Amino acid sequence: MMSKTYLESISTLNNLISNSEHVKASKYYKPHPTNNRLEMMRCLNRLDIDMQELDSLKIIHVTGTKGLYTSPHLLEVRERIRLNGNPISRDLFCKHFWNVYSTLEQTKTNQYDLPPYFCFLTLMAFHVFIKEKVDVTILEVGIGGEYDCTNIIRYPFVVAFTPLDLDHTGVLGNTLESIAWNKAGIMKPGAKAFTVNQPQEAMEVLKERSIERQCPLLQVNGLKFQDIRNSKPPSQIIAENGGLALSVAEAFINIDNGTDNTIPYIKTFNLDLAKEAIRMTKWPGRYEIYYRNNCIFYLDGAHTQNSLKITSEWFLSRSVKKERKRALIFNAIGVRDSAHLLGLLLKCEFNLVIFMPNITDDSKELFDTIQDVQTQLDRCQSHMKIWYNFNTLAEIRIFPSFLKALIHLEEFQHLKYDVLVTGSIHLVGAVMKVLDPSLEGILSNTETNLSI
Known part of the structure; x- marks a missing residue:
C-alpha cells in the first residue's frame, strides 16, 4: 500500500x-x-x-x-x-x-x-x-x-x-x-x-x-562503441551515445586519479567492463517493444523532428507483416509544431490514429500528474484536425486515457495491430504504467499495477 x-x-x-x-x-x-x-x-x-x-x-x-x-x-x-x-x-x-x-x-x-x-x-x-x-x-x-x-x-x-x-x-x-x-x-x-x-x-x-x-x-565519434548485439535502439543511437559515455567515463577516472589524495587509491578504466555496463543499461521509454494480446507496442518518447524521423524508421523496420494493421498513439505538449511532427509520421501509413492526454486511467484520482488534462484534450482536438487535413484513410479517435484506447484496440482480437506510441515522454509513461508498471524492476516498491 x-x-x-x-x-x-x-x-x-x-x-x-x-x-x-x-x-x-x-x-x-x-x-x-x-x-x-x-x-x-x-x-x-x-x-x-x-x-x-x-x-x-x-x-x-x-x-x-x-x-x-x-x-x-x-x-x-x-x-x-x-x-x-x-x-x-x-x-x-x-x-x-x-x-x-x-x-x-x-x-x-x-x-x-x-x-x-x-x-x-x-x-x-x-x-x-x-x-x-x-x-x-x-x-x-x-x-x-x-x-x-x-x-x-x-x-x-x-x-x-x-x-x-x-x-x-x-x-x-x-x-x-x-x-x-x-x-x-x-x-x-x-x-x-x-x-x-x-x-x-x-x-x-x-x-x-x-x-x-x-x-x-x-x-567523440561512434567508432568507439560498435558492439550492438541484441540492441533494442537503432544502431546509430547506441554507437553515438555509447561512444560518448565511454569517453566521459574514462576522462572522469583519469581526472579523479589526479585529485584524490587517498593512497593507495588508483583507479583504472576497464574498457571491457564499461562496454558491458552500456550493454546492460536500461533506457525505459526509448525504443521499447511490448507484446499484449493482439497488439505489439513500439514505444519511443520522440518529440523533435530528427528524433521522430529515426523513430518512424525504427518502427517501419519492425512493422513488416502485411496482415497486421498499424496504429499510432500520439500526444505533444509545450510549444511544438505539431503539424510538422505529425507529417513526419505519414510514411508509416497508419490504419488507426489515436490522440490522448498523458493519462493512464481517467476513472481514478490522478497521481503524480503535472500537466493540465483539459489543455491536453484541447491539444488532442487540434491534432485530430491536423490529421484530417492530411486526407489519409486512417480511422481517427480521441480517448481520455490509455485504458480507454486499449479497450478499443483489443475489442476485436482478430485484428492484429502494430502500435507506435510516440511524442511526449509523459505519454510513454502513461502507457508503461499498464505495459510495464515496474520499469523492468527498476521501481521495486511501486503501486501502479493497472489492468482491464
Whole structure:
C-alpha cells in the first residue's frame, strides 16, 4: 500500500508548479534569466549547504536535446534522483523531501518564497548526494545550461553534450546556434568537455564557447562503441551515445586519479567492463517493444523532428507483416509544431490514429500528474484536425486515457495491430504504467499495477 507520507510529498511537490505560475503574476517575481542562479544560491544558504560542500561533489554535467536519462520521469518522480543507477526508495524520497521542504518553508520571507518544481528537485538531489556521500554525481540539466538551476556548480570534472536539436525554443531560442550557446553554458574552466557529432552551426558555437570558457572540447565519434548485439535502439543511437559515455567515463577516472589524495587509491578504466555496463543499461521509454494480446507496442518518447524521423524508421523496420494493421498513439505538449511532427509520421501509413492526454486511467484520482488534462484534450482536438487535413484513410479517435484506447484496440482480437506510441515522454509513461508498471524492476516498491 502506498504510504500516506509519499502521497503527501508528491502532492506538495506538484503544488510548487502552480506556486511558480502564481509568482509570475506577483510583485515578487523579477523575470530575468540569471534569477535561477541567484535563487539557487539563496536556497542553498537556507538549507545550510555551502558552496564548498557542493564543490566536494565529483560531477559529470550533461546537457543535450536527445540521449538524456532522468528527466522527465515516466512513472514516479523518484526516478529523477538515483543512487547506484536505481531510483531512491519511497522512504528515502520522503525523508529527504520533508527535510528540504520543511527547512525552506520555515525560512521563507513571503508566501511565495519557495523554489519551483525542477529547482526544488535539484536542491533535493544535492541534499541527497551530499548526505549519502556519493562517489560520483551525474547531473543532468533541466533546460539549456547557461541559466539552468543545475549550473550553480562551479567545478565539474567533465561536461558532456548529447545530440542537439530544436526543442524548448520558447526558452532557448529558435536556432541551433542559440540552443548550442545556452547548452554550452555548462562549460567551466579546467573541466574537460565531450560532444557527439553535432550539426555544423551548433558545433561551431560549442567550439567558440570552449575557447571562451577555457574548457577543452573533444568530439567523440561512434567508432568507439560498435558492439550492438541484441540492441533494442537503432544502431546509430547506441554507437553515438555509447561512444560518448565511454569517453566521459574514462576522462572522469583519469581526472579523479589526479585529485584524490587517498593512497593507495588508483583507479583504472576497464574498457571491457564499461562496454558491458552500456550493454546492460536500461533506457525505459526509448525504443521499447511490448507484446499484449493482439497488439505489439513500439514505444519511443520522440518529440523533435530528427528524433521522430529515426523513430518512424525504427518502427517501419519492425512493422513488416502485411496482415497486421498499424496504429499510432500520439500526444505533444509545450510549444511544438505539431503539424510538422505529425507529417513526419505519414510514411508509416497508419490504419488507426489515436490522440490522448498523458493519462493512464481517467476513472481514478490522478497521481503524480503535472500537466493540465483539459489543455491536453484541447491539444488532442487540434491534432485530430491536423490529421484530417492530411486526407489519409486512417480511422481517427480521441480517448481520455490509455485504458480507454486499449479497450478499443483489443475489442476485436482478430485484428492484429502494430502500435507506435510516440511524442511526449509523459505519454510513454502513461502507457508503461499498464505495459510495464515496474520499469523492468527498476521501481521495486511501486503501486501502479493497472489492468482491464
